[in-house]
Amino acid sequence: MPVIIFEGGKMDQDQKKKLIRGFTEVAADATGIHAQAFVICIHENHSDSVGVGGEMLTEVLARENG
Secondary structure (H helix, E strand, O other): OOOEEEEEEEHHHHHHHHHHHHHHHHHHHHOOOOOOEEEEEEEEEEEEHHEEOOOEEEHHHHHHOO
């Protein structure tokens, strides 16, 4: 059972469905393993829990968005 883990920000249900479908299709095609064998895990991370360049992502995004 191959597992694909995606670490990212908050997503809505439609985005998650699209991501799961896309990862599964590409991985099955690339490996020849049946799509039903793949497990996709989405880990949503709050921007306060992510650091970029020594700063919390929340701070970076706030600065960029003015």
